[in-house]
Amino acid sequence: MLQLRSVGMQFGAVEALHSVDLDLAPGEVVGLMGDNGAGKSTLLKIVAGNFAPTSGEVRLDQRAVELTPLSAREHGIEAVYQDLALCDNLSAAANVFLGRELSRRLLGVLPVLDHAAMRRRSAELFDELGSDTRPDDLVRRMSGGQRQAVAIARARLSSPRLMLLDEPTAAISVRQIAEVLELIRGLRERGVCVLLISHRMSDVFAVADRVVVLRRGRKVADKATTDSSPEEVTALITGAIEAA
């Protein structure tokens, strides 16, 4: 479905990614691991269309594409960011629909925001996630888990085929981690591909089919989780093992 071909990213003198190849297939959960600054977030932002790679190409369905945040979404790619990228001053429903608000036509002509429909749809999404988040609550007043639910609900809005999750289990409770992992399994069952960035080895080995390790911008491993172990991945991340 999505392929990266020798993708590189240069920020001035800093090379954040060096010739990375990656293949993602429908219904597959891929854990992306690496130390801070290894290039995980850069890779995610390239796939999400926030950065254009300085070399190499991104291919979708066998065709080279130049992604923007909008076109990535149109291709069915949704990202949930580490900082959750929410607007604290807006309600949960407003955040879920940010950038693709539902409108109705007043008197058949004047487009106005359809608050009721957005509230209803967000409530459904929160329900499906098993979250107690209420659509009208301001994000400013929410717990970490509720914020996560808002971010994931936003990403699920368009029934994406590829979801990018950046540290979805950071800063939430153990019970909520289990819920998020359950959600990831649910996505896989529906044929959605999930690229999961995480520091938590246990999460990756709990849900991922495959683990990809980045070190200093280079891909040093790409193998089935059943063929690997947390110990091996740790060694790959730190550089104790060169590559696998």
Added chain:
Amino acid sequence: MKSLRRTPQSLWVMLTVAALAGVMSLVSAPFASADNIFNISRNFAFIGLVALGQTAVIATGGIDLSVGSVMGLSGIVTGLVLGSGQPLVLAAAAGLGCAFLCGLTNGALVGYLRLSPFVVTLGMLSVARSLALVVSNNKMIHDFGPDERVVLALGGGRFLGLANPVWLLLVAALCAAAWFRYSRLARHVLAVGGNENSTRLAGVPVARVKLTVYVLSSLLAGVSAILMIGWLGAVTNALGQGYELRVIASAVIGGANLMGGEGGAFGAVAGAALIELIRNSLLLLGVDPYWQGAFVGGSIIVAMLVERVRRGSRTAG
């Protein structure tokens, strides 16, 4: 998304306005006279109109310091075109066109080149005022040509007991309130002010949103200027001088958060009303007019202190 937190601020300001008006009508006989009320409402209409646009700018986390000078430039250009014998439609188009260009420049620099709104609009404050001097050659314009009566009636006339600018302000405020609640753009304005980066990540064209609010702000300044020259019956290049302070004070007192992400239409109008009321009260109480700046400036600072206290108690609760 009915924000329960924005309502109280404008409500509190309106209550303050009512309380102050109540006290003033007791201590000063001329205060409650029809003429004085008419004057107050007309005076704050000019400011309130511009404060609506300013509120949208502030809601994005920006600020527009150039509104007073844009009023000056628009007023002068409108006056000059009228004086050269052109009809009001053409003159107004010229005046608003200048305002539009000022707003476009502000918005492009802030939105697309990501320059600091404070510095960009401070520069425009100087540029527009200087252009007003250049095109008017520092002369007062009081000959408004064949359409003079229309111009004077528009800005200086009244309808059903209210000054025309007040009617316009009422209509504009209702439109702005509906806009804040129901338009996608206004939702994006608040989102940009709340978290610019995440709004960009969500695919919202942040630069275009910013461009639009600066253009709106300038255009409203232009409209206000055209009404004002009709009321004054003449225009000098000092038109609107120092108004940026009163406009920003109105927006901030009305609940627009200078950090962005908050602001409403009724707040801006209520804020403008409160400031004009304070000014008027000071005059009627015989306070030296030289003190006005101190009170208007002080009220901005007090409004920010109140906001700080509200915010503090909110996070504690």
